[in-house]
Amino acid sequence: MISRLTDLDFSAAVDDLAGILHACVHDGASIGFVLPFTEGDARNYWMQNVRPGLKSGALELFVLHNNGRIQGTVQLIPATMPNQPHRADVAKLLVHPNARRRGFGRALMEALFQRTAELERTMLVLDTRSTDPSRLLYLDLGFQIAGEIPNYCRNPFETRLEPTTYMYKELSA
Structure with missing residues (x-):
């Protein structure tokens, strides 16, 4: 089940969200964080960076529940x-590593597409590390590559820099 999380629901969800973020970073996701990265760091991200935007309406947060827990966002x-x-940006598509390869990322993106249409937005933009497997999902969902920036982000495990691909998807008006 996918829902949009409200500020009222946030407190009950933050532990699951922090667990997902922590697991994804430790699994190699290039989503802005590098090791060492603790569950406390993950919780701080949600509390300090996401909750204010959720509260103000600057962003919408989708979550996917499976077996009574949030497994993706x-x-x-x-x-x-x-x-x-x-226009709107897509940020932090995360599926817990233990819940991958079940279509959860695709389902979250489809829910995001539906909401984007409701908001009468016709252009979505995102970036992803050029070597990240999510790039293939985005291409399969109809995103186009706008370009690649070399040495854009640091690898989460090593100090080497990696390229990032910028992508967009035009939706019907």
Whole structure:
């Protein structure tokens, strides 16, 4: 089951969200964090970076429940500039490593697409490490590659830099 998390639901969900983020970083996801990365660091991310945006309406947070726990999440961040009323960013598509290969990432993205249409946004933008397996999912979902920036992000395990691919998807108006 996929739902949009509200600020009222956030406190009950933050432990699951922190667990997912922590597990994904330790599994090699390039989502802005590097090791060492603790569950406390993960919890702080959700509390300090996501909850204020959720509370203010600056972002929407989708969660996927399976077997009574949150197993995946993704964020929709509508652009706020006057020249971008048609655009939104996709951020932090995360599926717990123990719950992958079940279509959860795809289901989260489909729910995000539906909400994007409800908001009358017609352009989605995201970035992903060029070697990340999620890139294949995004391509399969109809995202197009806008370009690649070399040495954009640090590998979560090593100090080497890696390229990031910027992608977009145009939705029907």
